Amino acid sequence: MKYIEEFQDPRLAQRLLDEIHATVTRPWAMMEVCGGQTHSIIRHGIDQLLPDQVELIHGPGCPVCVTPLEVIDKALEIASRPDVVFCSFGDMLRVPGTGRDLFQVKGEGGDVRVVYSPLDALRIAQQNPDKQVVFFGIGFETTAPPNAMTVYQARKLGIRNFSLLVSHVRVPPAIEAIMRSPSCRVQAFLAAGHVCSVMGTAEYPELAERFKVPIVVTGFEPLDILEGVRRTVGQLERGEHTVDNAYPRAVRPEGNPAAKAMLQDVFEVTDRAWRGIGTIPDSGWRLSERYREYDAEHRFAVGSITTEEPAACRSGEVLQGLIKPHECEAFGTVCTPRNPLGATMVSNEGACAAYYLYRRLGGPTAHKETSPVG
């Protein structure tokens, strides 16, 4: 657990906390749907500084964690081909597929490369015309516009040896699926700040009204999260349920119009499976008809790969807020960042990995902080 002195502005943090403590009169459960927020909450012990009545439920906001095992297996299959250069963001290297991961594929001779930007992968395609260059396009609305632009550029520049393995997901349908679940305990949402930097806030008033939940757009620095929680608790106590923007320095109501237009051109909405949760209608994007030839699943005919997820992993329950990570029997015993059963234990934005790294939990699973900056 961290202490308030470590906040950037401890006096402001204390003021926000005092106001939350003074406002709350009964128990409330709110969900954040952003891996960056989850990481920040656990790293800084924000949930432990809040009143006992305020519970933060860590929702399915980590893009690495919700990418289905089946898509990982397709990536591993494509990356193993001798004619392929497979490009990815670094945090996918250790995500376990069935029996192995991308790091091992590289060790076995696969040409797996980590890029900072999808445009780097396009440049690799230009430099290697005799190779098929595939980029692993995962992520939420924040990451989809960069990948959309890259496919658009490939088409514009006539680069035909580039393709995208797409598993993009959208936040609003996930919120709807969570609220429709019979076991739902969520009474409010902290909406993901950078998702809204792109998409704006227009998708949320309808959800707030239909499910009678406050939705507060929140950043992911510690003070931003406290401010988001403060505004959310205020709405809950007053019986309100509106969309509020607690991150105006980076979120405008209209979002980024140019990015939204590109998304509309390159992608189309489709059903997507979420690891640990299952298929959510209209919850993702795939390449639109115009760009279908850049779809790696079609180009490499991996559509027939289907994979079941391991039964021991309860990440789906963690992602829906039904259990906390340490309430899973496998947590810290057979499932650790070194030997993960599910992606929530791999990604540093995953709730299980964050609990493992930053929480000292009693008993045989007790673990000291290992963060280099701890």
Added chain:
Amino acid sequence: MCLAVPGKVLDIEDRDGTRMATVDFGGVLKEVCLEYLPDLRVGEYAIVHVGFALQRLDEESAQRTLRLFENLGMLEEEFGDPWAAAAATPEVGR
């Protein structure tokens, strides 16, 4: 991976018909695509995600965020060597 880091635009050029910039993230320089913020100018700050400027940011809040990220080691996590980080984790199932 949804981390978006504020950076300062140092220069802008046209490449293959695409507006590209050199952006300074607390001393780390990266190539960044400006197509989604075409009117961003040299000296201004923006939130950058995987090499794309996504939203303008004022200088004061950009520098405050950069200082926080630096103190937390998050710039190293974002721009450090991912292979070294992955190699520090033993293989699946071992």
